Amino acid sequence: MALKVLLINPPRFEGIPVIREERCEITERYSVLEPYSLLQTAALLRQAGHQVSLLDLNGRDQSYGDLESEVRRFRPDAAVYRFTPTTFDWDQKAASTVKEVDKSITTAGICWTLHTMPRQVLTEAPDLDIYIRQDYEVVAPALIDALSSGSSLDGVAGIAFRANDDIRTTGKPVPLKDYDLMPIPAFDLLPDLKPYYVTAPAGRPFTILYTSKGCPYKCSFCTVAGTPWKMRTAPHILEELRYLKERFGLRTASFFDETFTFNRKRVEDICRSLIEEDLKVKWYCNTRAHLADKELLALMRKAGCRGISFGIESGSQRILDSVEKHVTVEQAKEAVLAAKAVRLKVLCSFIFGLPGEDWDSVQETLGFVRETLPTSAQFNVAVPYPGTRLHEQIYGVTGLEEPDFRKMYQHASVVGTEKMTPEDLDKARKMAYKALYTSGRWWLSNVKHLLREPSDLYLATRYAMKITNNYVFHGMRDAH
Ligand code: SF4
Known part of the structure; x- marks a missing residue:
């Protein structure tokens, strides 16, 4: 029935x-x-x-x-x-x-x-x-x-x-193995795509979409660590983009995958198909720093990619090792600079308060930002989400009382590290935003980007309004 x-x-x-x-x-x-x-x-x-x-x-x-x-x-x-x-x-x-x-x-x-x-x-x-x-x-x-x-x-x-x-x-379900078996999402149930945007209302009509899902890496703080990676092939992704272009006049897509470049050959296939079909859709993606080199990034740029987000987490190798990131600080720097070199906007996200964090490692992260000058950055505080190894390390071993899950958000610490209190971590987060937003070199670097990419002017203006509003009026709460 x-x-x-x-x-x-x-x-x-x-x-x-x-x-x-x-x-x-x-x-x-x-x-x-x-x-x-x-x-x-x-x-x-x-x-x-x-x-x-x-x-x-x-x-x-x-x-x-x-x-x-x-x-x-x-x-x-x-x-x-x-x-x-x-x-x-x-x-x-x-x-x-x-x-x-x-x-x-x-x-x-x-x-x-x-x-x-x-x-x-x-x-x-x-x-x-x-x-x-x-x-x-x-x-x-x-x-x-x-x-x-x-x-x-x-x-x-x-x-x-x-x-x-x-x-x-009940027990664990058997995850979907072939992501190409998914039908095109029922976008027809939405009247239009007018309300949707990411970070700043520009480049609309916009959508997110998954071209792959899951992440087999094991970062200890991450809620999706160790989940099976399932992927769609280029023809299946193109079918969805084509549909969105025809029905809604799609201009921008954010590939919401955890690790878009996990399989290099698949990314090359997607890029070649996008170049061939020339849908005129700009797109953005997320990935790990060691899975993006200059050659691949250049191909992505040619296929319409305009921005990439890297989960850098920390500028301290000691901290990266403590959470089993399996990426070096050098690799992270190279990836950010390589992406900028091919005129991609680069968003780096960082977390303060991972195991071993102290003021020295905070300074190393700030040094990373000063050296690489990403187009934008998110500074979060560590949240020991249930089910993660970080949660186990903090509450399983120490017997500390667990906070209410309603309070778990990356804008306010619920727990400190051995050397830093939750208040210190919140302070480090605000300090990092202030250091970035008041850096003349950072503004200059973004102005240089704009001179090479004048079509980003509207987006950049809206982004500048956003960060001013967010920093001055909202204290970076409920946003990044
Ligand atoms: S942080 Fe990123 S790379 Fe690490 S497990 Fe999560 S999704 Fe994967």
């Missing part, structure tokens, strides 16, 4: 947009992203014969009142929404709103960051019936099929659910 399923991206949190996508489940004041994972889920459910409606309340800046109207109109059998740790209680209102209209509607929520604490999630979210803990691409369709056939939820891997006043969890 086909079910009616309502997919919900909850509203903004205190007016601030929220990203609810696997490794990135956070508030982010200056980005409004498509609910890509829900669009994928919608396409999968339709493929299985179910009837689907989707509400992106965050994207459209709508309220729970709009959700209530849609529930009354659509009368779904099941409602699936995403939630994040810091917006947990707010996001659970999606379930309460649905239940207030009709208690018999099954509610299911997706969140990756809390996947190791299903009991706590269900205990603290009374209107949530089923928690989809991992691999939504396989688990959500299996769950809806089970609900539709009335079969036991014990047979659906990757979930936690309520049963006879108890909470039951």
Whole structure:
């Protein structure tokens, strides 16, 4: 029997947009992203014969009142929404709103960051019936099929659910092996792409998209460390971009993959296809510093890449080794300079407060920034997310009391290191932003970039407005 399923991206949190996508489940004041994972889920459910409606309340800046109207109109059998740790209680209102209209509607929520604490999630979210803990691409369709056939939820891997006043969890799902089997996400359920942008509202129409997913590296602080890497081939990616170009006039895409250049041959294939087809879509990606050399970066630039983001984490080799980054500071410097040399914008992200951090290593990170002058930088503080090795090292061994997961955000420390208090780390973060934004050499380097890339002028202006606003008025909270 086909079910009616309502997919919900909850509203903004205190007016601030929220990203609810696997490794990135956070508030982010200056980005409004498509609910890509829900669009994928919608396409999968339709493929299985179910009837689907989707509400992106965050994207459209709508309220729970709009959700209530849609529930009354659509009368779904099941409602699936995403939630994040810091917006947990707010996001659970999606379930309460649905239940207030009709208690018999099954509610299911997706969140990756809390996947190791299903009991706590269900205990603290009374209107949530089923928690989809991992691999939504396989688990959500299996769950809806089970609900539709009335079969036991014990047979659906990757979930936690309520049963006879108890909470039951099922085993690990088998991850999707062939990512090319995913249908094109159901973008047609969005009226348009007008609300969406990343970092600054420029280059629209814009979308995020995954060309691969997962990361087999083992960085101790990362919530997706050691997850199987699955990838799409060039023809499959081109099919989606072509569709987005034709339907929405897409101009910019951010490949949301954790490690876009993990497989060099695949990246070369994608680039050659993009060059051949000349879709005139500019794109951005994330990767690790040792997986990007000048030759590859030049090819990416030729294929439309305009910016790359590296998770550098620290300018101190001692710190990189302590978190098993398996990249050297020299490799990181070379990658940043090579990307700049081929006229890519470079975003570097850093984390203060990883094991062993002290004021000397903070200075090494600031030295790295001064030497390489990336186009922009994010300075975060370390967050010991549940399920990471960092979490185990801090709370498993020391017996320290764990903070409320609602407080885990990379703009405010919940824990210090041996040599630095949480307050020191917050201070280091602000100091780093101040050092960057008041650096004449940094501004000059970006002006030089603009002289070579005048088409970036509008983006650069919006970015400058953003950082001023963020630094002066918001103290770099809920944003980077
Ligand atoms: S390389 Fe990036 S995505 Fe992969 S484990 Fe390390 S931090 Fe996470």
